Amino acid sequence: MLQTADRDIHGATLSRRFLLRGAGALTVGFGLVGGLAGCVNPPAATVASKLASSWIKVGPDGTVAVHTGNSDFGQGTVFTAYRQIVADELYTTIEAITTVVTGDTDRTPDGGGSYALLFMGSPNIRKAAAYTYQALLDLAAQKLGAPRSAVTAEDGVFRGGGRSIGYGDLVRDQALSLTIPVQDMGPMGLRISGDPPTKPVSAYKYVGQSFDNTATAARVTARADWITDVRLPGMLHARMVRPRTLGSTLVSAGTVDKARFPGAQVVVKGNLVAVVSPNEWEAIQAAQSVADGTRWTDWKGLPGHERLPEALRGNDWAATPVSHEGFFGAPPQAADAPDRARRAIAGAARTLKASYFMPYLKHAPIGPTIAVADVRPDGTTTVHAHNQNAQLLRRAIATMLGTAPDNVVVRSYAGPGHYGRSNGGVSGAEDEAVILSKELGKPVRVQWMRDEDIQWSTQQAAAYSDIEIGLDAQGRMVGYQADHFMPAMGDTRPIGAVLAGLPTIPAPAPSTDPSAPTVNRLWDDWIYGSVKDVSQTGHGGSQIGQAASPLKVGLRDQSMRTPGQFQQNFPREAAINEAAALAGADPLAFRLAHATDPRVKGVLEAVRDASGWQTRPTPAHGAGQGDVLRGRGVSNLYREASYWSCVAEVAVTRSTGVVKVERITLAVDPGIVINPKQLKRQVEGGVTMGVSQALFEEVRFDESGVTSRDWSSYPILTMADLPEIKVVLLHKPEIGVYGSGSEAANALPAAAIVGALHDATGVFARRLPLTPAYVAPLLST
Amino acid sequence: MISLTVNGVAREVASSPDTPLLYVLRNDLGLTGPQFGCGLAQCGACSVLVDGREMRSCVTPASMAVGHEVTTLEGLPQRWAAKHGAAGAAGPQDLHPVQQAWIEEQTPLCGFCQNGMMIKATELLETTPAPSTDQIKAAFTTGGPSPHLCRCGSYTAIIDAVHRAAALMKA
Numbered sequence: 047m048l049q050t051a052d053r054d055i056h057g058a059t060l061s062r063r064f065l066l067r068g069a070g071a072l073t074v075g076f077g078l079v080g081g082l083a084g085c086v087n088p089p090a091a092t093v094a095s096k097l098a099s100s101w102i103k104v105g106p107d108g109t110v111a112v113h114t115g116n117s118d119f120g121q122g123t124v125f126t127a128y129r130q131i132v133a134d135e136l137y138t139t140i141e142a143i144t145t146v147v148t149g150d151t152d153r154t155p156d157g158g159g160s161y162a163l164l165f166m167g168s169p170n171i172r173k174a175a176a177y178t179y180q181a182l183l184d185l186a187a188q189k190l191g192a193p194r195s196a197v198t199a200e201d202g203v204f205r206g207g208g209r210s211i212g213y214g215d216l217v218r219d220q221a222l223s224l225t226i227p228v229q230d231m232g233p234m235g236l237r238i239s240g241d242p243p244t245k246p247v248s249a250y251k252y253v254g255q256s257f258d259n260t261a262t263a264a265r266v267t268a269r270a271d272w273i274t275d276v277r278l279p280g281m282l283h284a285r286m287v288r289p290r291t292l293g294s295t296l297v298s299a300g301t302v303d304k305a306r307f308p309g310a311q312v313v314v315k316g317n318l319v320a321v322v323s324p325n326e327w328e329a330i331q332a333a334q335s336v337a338d339g340t341r342w343t344d345w346k347g348l349p350g351h352e353r354l355p356e357a358l359r360g361n362d363w364a365a366t367p368v369s370h371e372g373f374f375g376a377p378p379q380a381a382d383a384p385d386r387a388r389r390a391i392a393g394a395a396r397t398l399k400a401s402y403f404m405p406y407l408k409h410a411p412i413g414p415t416i417a418v419a420d421v422r423p424d425g426t427t428t429v430h431a432h433n434q435n436a437q438l439l440r441r442a443i444a445t446m447l448g449t450a451p452d453n454v455v456v457r458s459y460a461g462p463g464h465y466g467r468s469n470g471g472v473s474g475a476e477d478e479a480v481i482l483s484k485e486l487g488k489p490v491r492v493q494w495m496r497d498e499d500i501q502w503s504t505q506q507a508a509a510y511s512d513i514e515i516g517l518d519a520q521g522r523m524v525g526y527q528a529d530h531f532m533p534a535m536g537d538t539r540p541i542g543a544v545l546a547g548l549p550t551i552p553a554p555a556p557s558t559d560p561s562a563p564t565v566n567r568l569w570d571d572w573i574y575g576s577v578k579d580v581s582q583t584g585h586g587g588s589q590i591g592q593a594a595s596p597l598k599v600g601l602r603d604q605s606m607r608t609p610g611q612f613q614q615n616f617p618r619e620a621a622i623n624e625a626a627a628l629a630g631a632d633p634l635a636f637r638l639a640h641a642t643d644p645r646v647k648g649v650l651e652a653v654r655d656a657s658g659w660q661t662r663p664t665p666a667h668g669a670g671q672g673d674v675l676r677g678r679g680v681s682n683l684y685r686e687a688s689y690w691s692c693v694a695e696v697a698v699t700r701s702t703g704v705v706k707v708e709r710i711t712l713a714v715d716p717g718i719v720i721n722p723k724q725l726k727r728q729v730e731g732g733v734t735m736g737v738s739q740a741l742f743e744e745v746r747f748d749e750s751g752v753t754s755r756d757w758s759s760y761p762i763l764t765m766a767d768l769p770e771i772k773v774v775l776l777h778k779p780e781i782g783v784y785g786s787g788s789e790a791a792n793a794l795p796a797a798a799i800v801g802a803l804h805d806a807t808g809v810f811a812r813r814l815p816l817t818p819a820y821v822a823p824l825l826s827t
Numbered sequence: 828m829i830s831l832t833v834n835g836v837a838r839e840v841a842s843s844p845d846t847p848l849l850y851v852l853r854n855d856l857g858l859t860g861p862q863f864g865c866g867l868a869q870c871g872a873c874s875v876l877v878d879g880r881e882m883r884s885c886v887t888p889a890s891m892a893v894g895h896e897v898t899t900l901e902g903l904p905q906r907w908a909a910k911h912g913a914a915g916a917a918g919p920q921d922l923h924p925v926q927q928a929w930i931e932e933q934t935p936l937c938g939f940c941q942n943g944m945m946i947k948a949t950e951l952l953e954t955t956p957a958p959s960t961d962q963i964k965a966a967f968t969t970g971g972p973s974p975h976l977c978r979c980g981s982y983t984a985i986i987d988a989v990h991r992a993a994a995l996m997k998a
Contacts, residue, residue: 120937120979258933265938266929266945267922268860268900275859326854327846330866412864412872412940412978463937463979496865723933727984731936734980757869757976764974765967768982 053184057240058226060181065219072181072222073100074174101155101174102132104182108202108214109144110136114171115156115235117149119434120463121728121788122259124148127720128171129260130252131784135175135245136182138202138213140252146260149436149458156235156437169238172784174226176242181224185216233438233470247718247779254779256723265460273432273459276418278489283326284482285333285495287319288502289545291750293345293595300339307332313485316547317597320482322490330495346749347594348601354590355403355813358510361587363531365556366564369584373610376571379581387581390525394516398625402513402617403813406745407506408760409606413462414499415474418491421447421484427454431476432461438471438538443480446543446550465735466605467504470538474503477540481548497755504604505745507535508590511617521629523640525579526572528621530614533589534564535603544599553598556588564588569610570618573684575642582614601747607735608793611685616814619681619797623664624810632661633801634680634693645715645778649691650682652713652774657693664801665808673700676708679801681794688716688785689776692733694798695769698806703822705803707737707769710795715776716785722775725787729773732791738763740796744815829889833858834902835909844890848882849873851889852899860900860942864976871943871975875899876906881943881950881971900942903949925949928992936979943975948989952996963989 048064059077103111112132118124124146133140147153179199186204187194189211197206202213228236247253264270289295296317302310310323310332319340321333349357371378380386391397418430427447433439436456444451467473475492482490494502509532516525534554543550554563566586591600608615626636634654641647653659659678666677675698683690695709710733719725742761746754754760800811809824831838833856840855847866852858852875861884864872868883875884876898898906903923922930925948935941944967951958951966958966963986968974977985 118937120935122936258930259935262930262933262935262938265935266900266926266941268858268942270938272859272862272939274853274862325842327842327850410978412870412937412976413862414864460938462939465978493863496867496869727933727936727981730983731980734982735978738980756867757865757973762976762978763980763982764976765964765982765985766969766974768964768986771983 055177055180055184055224056242058177058181058224058242060184061223061225063221065221067219068106070106070218070220070222072104072178072217072224074102074178074224074226075100077225077227102178104178104213104217106214106218108138108142108212110138110142111145111147112143112171113147113154115149115154115437117434117436117458118261118460120731122261122724123788125260126257126724127784130255130257130720131172132175133252134250135172136179137199137245140257142202149433149456151436151440151456172244173238173240173242176244177224177226180242181222182213182216185222186211189216233435235437247782253718253720254777256721259724261460270460273416273430273461274413276430276459276491278418278420281418281489281491282322282324282486283329284320284322284479284490284492285329286478286492286498287321287333287337287340288498289317289597290342291345292591292599292601293347293597293750294342295596297341297343300336302332303335307335312336313482315481315485316545318478318481318542318546320478322482322486345596348591348747348749348751350748351405351744351746354405354508355510357590358508358531361531361533361590362556363585363587365588366562366586367558367560369560369565369567369586370582372568372571383581384527384583386579387525387527390579391514391516391527394524395519396517396628398515398621398628400513400621400624400812401510402620403510404508404613404616405814406508406601407606407739407743408500408745408754409465409467409503409505410500410760410762411462411464411467414494414496415503416461416491416493417476417479418489419476419479419483420489421480423487425449425453427480429454429456429476429480430459431456431473432459433471433473433476434464434466434468435471439468439476442471442538442540442550443477446477446480446540446548447484448549465607466609469605470536472538472540474499474541478542481542481546500754500756500760501752502541504537504602506606506609507532507603507613509613511614513617513621515621515625517625517629521631523574523577523625526577526581528582528614528618529585530566530568530582530617531585531587532566532610532613533587533603535605535609536563537589537602537604541599544597553592554589567610568614570614571684573643573646573682574637574640576640607732608685608790611683612793615683615793616796619683620800620812623679623797623801623804627664627804630663633664634659635661637680637682645689646682646684648776649689649713649715652776653680653691653693653711656713656772656774657695657709657711659693664805666805674698675700675806677802677805677807679798679803679805681797681801683790683794685790686786687783688714688787688790690714690790690794692794692798694795694802696799696802696806698803698821700807700825703818703825705741705799705816705821706767707741707795707799709770709772710737711772711774712791712794713774713776714787714791715778716787717778717781717783719775719777720784722777725775726773728788729791730771732788733771733795734763734768736792736795737769737799739792740799740814741767741816829893831889831892831897832895833897834899835905840889842889845888847885848875848887848889848892848897849884852884858899858901862939862942864940868972870940871947871971871973872940874943874946876946876950879950879953881947883972900945903945923949924995925952925992928988928995932984932988932991934981934984934988936981940975940977944977944985947971947975948992951989952993956996957993958989960986
């Protein structure tokens with residue numbers, strides 16, 4: 047076989063071997079050039095274990111396979127935007143992108159979690175494609191005998207020197223390997239470095255157009271590879287028997303009545319109790335029977351949800367360093383900012399001082415967590431999963447087994463949306479399936495029941511904020527100060543491993559280290575540029591109940607859609623609404639008057655116009671009269687290069703305290719809108735979840751554990767409560783950036799609804815959810 | 828042994844008669860359209876049609892389906908073809924108009940609940956060929972054992988798709 051000299055492609059390296067006829071491909075591999083220092087909770091990982099396979103592969107028939115470590119959780123991005131980006135950067139057709147492989151640790155590179163598909167994540171796929179195109183261009187120039195500058199490409203065909211050649215012909219009969227430079231970003235996966243030339247935005251053919259999600263047809267015809275469908279030969283079904291409380295230890299495990307359940311078997315490992323059977327229904331019934339006979343110690347160590355607002359104030363906030371650092375690249379605030387804000391507020395003509403509270407919320411996937419594991423006698427382990435971070439899951443399993451990540455493979459399947467729950471690599475069932483498979487020497491499928499999935503999963507951390515705003519005599523904001531308090535939200539310990547007493551990464555615990563996992567950063571960038579004296583402080587602390595629980599579990603928290611930022615943006619925007627009212631100003635005009643960034647103003651003007659907003663002071667004239675009162679409110683947010691604004695219109699029934707959201711208008715400016723149809727659906731989905739969170743959702747718990755256990759004790763919005771949703775997409779190709787679109791929409795409705803409630807009734811709500819039990823007493827005072 | 832008629836085919840399964848239909852469909856018959864969501868008839872992910880009526884297979888003993896016609900998501904194209912023949916085909920032969928509309932409107936996000944949503948839409952459209960938005964909301968909220976729940980927030984897209992399916996079925 048003939049090998050030619052390597053060629054430099056804008057910092058990447060193209061190597062080439064000639065093969066026997068017929069096969070051939072260009073594949074994209076990696077060379078590590080640097081890493082991220084001080085990443086949070088570094089798991090035992092080897093960089094080599096992240097370097098699986100190719101990001102992009104161009105085959106001898108000209109088709110292109112995209113391999114991404116990201117999985118799909120309903121965003122569709124990997125099947126829509128990624129194909130569009132690759133087709134454009136490669137100057138080929140979108141139909142040529144025939145294969146998308148996601149989240150298989152042995153077949154895809156480490157793309158980090160499915161939380162940074164665009165903005166932070168998209169430079170990867172864009173650059174991988176751009177490097178690949180440059181390599182193809184280099185090959186084409188040689189083949190066509192023309193200088194690179196004289197070669198052009200369109201629809202997968204190069205032309206130059208009066209001749210043409212298709213991509214398939216360029217790679218046929220050769221093994222072409224392009225090694226591109228990457229950095230290891232820890233939990234965020236690999237990031238491609240360097241700056242290969244990218245296609246001018248003005249030349250895009252696919253980005254900016256609506257394309258269908260290529261996964262949809264299979265999902266509506268029962269042909270999708272759902273995680274729920276995975277069946278392995280000899281597989282056992284398992285159901286877990288949970289401790290009675292979040293702090294109970296096992297006294298004695300119940301036994302299987304073999305007369306009733308001949309195929310069932312109990313497995314006990316530490317405090318982990320499971321029942322397995324070849325028959326799923328037998329496993330379910332036998333587990334219930336075993337649970338009835340299992341004895342646990344009692345435990346009380348939680349405040350109960352009714353006492354949570356006060357109890358949260360008593361958390362160990364002082365044990366964790368405060369943070370003034372943003373997350374999305376915003377510079378840390380100046381050291382004198384707290385003093386300046388304090389002085390500005392002290393000298394203000396009028397001041398607002400208010401506290402806001404958000405309860406624990408559940409990710410609440412429609413299907414409970416599920417996984418199938420196969421631990422072989424030689425220790426190699428395959429986990430079939432539906433997980434937002436396959437590489438972190440792989441490492442968590444390896445840590446638990448005391449083996450190298452290279453001995454663990456995670457394969458990803460379609461499944462219910464997780465909304466952040468499995469960002470940290472575990473959604474719940476995976477480690478339990480592994481423990482049981484290892485114990486029994488057979489493949490094991492673990493599926494949680496509905497009550498477990500609400501009571502034993504992680505959740506969005508509760509939070510509260512103390513906010514002060516100073517207004518001058520003209521009613522302009524002159525100072526803003528916020529203290530945001532939230533327990534750690536990154537508990538990625540596999541719960542089965544914890545119960546079984548097996549190794550895991552440590553629980554989040556306070557330390558003096560400024561990168562301690564309990565640190566609460568500033569997730570919500572300030573966007574009202576005319577206010578200069580602004581100070582925000584993030585206070586982090588322990589998870590509630592963790593230290594007191596003999597199991598060390600307590601109320602475990604994990605990131606959830608718009609993580610951390612929802613908890614900080616809701617109080618800020620609710621307070622801005624109150625400040626506008628204090629100033630006697632229209633809340634939308636008040637925001638416009640304080641914004642300096644034209645894109646902040648742009649989304650505000652867009653929702654104002656699209657919603658038919660009438661500029662006037664709030665509350666509405668005549669507020670507080672009649673039984674059904676109507677009002678409107680507004681909110682604003684910036685996240686990951688996207689600008690958002692939301693108007694909510696509500697009807698409040700005074701006699702009952704029922705808040706009905708009638709219409710939501712939401713504008714987003716993400717820079718480049720890659721796929722308008724898909725973004726609109728994503729935004730509608732986010733808004734719907736956000737209205738649900740604002741009106742209905744709160745995790746109920748007593749002193750021993752979570753008492754929400756089904757859809758009636760953790761209600762979410764139903765179709766009857768769906769507002770009319772109007773989405774305005776602001777396409778700004780000149781920005782040149784793909785902002786993030788599937789997140790954030792859920793975080794906006796709550797503050798707009800609270801503003802609308804005030805507009806309708808003159809009453810300010812300072813906590814969520816806006817249930818009749820909370821709102822009715824507010825209205826009668 | 829239970830004898831069932833599923834998607835027009837007589838099937839015999841060895842499961843005990845009290846086994847919920849969901850496990851029989853998924854594990855014995857390999858029909859993976861219906862999904863386990865709650866096991867409590869509270870979400871709708873497991874829905875199937877029994878004699879054209881939406882039923883929650885997670886709480887319905889398989890024995891209760893004996894002597895009745897069970898239709899799963901897999902059986903929707905055939906159900907449409909059987910009622911309307913080739914002349915009634917609204918789209919590709921392997922899709923029920925409801926499925927076709929679900930694709931055209933890009934309704935699913937994660938898609939896990941959509942089995943039940945499409946089953947409910949089929950039931951609704953067979954009795955109400957041109958439902959209003961209020962009728963759709965009522966059908967999906969109070970027209971069964973519980974509301975059909977979607978956590979991704981696809982309700983707007985579902986309403987759009989039901990209207991589109993109604994138009995496809997009329998065409």
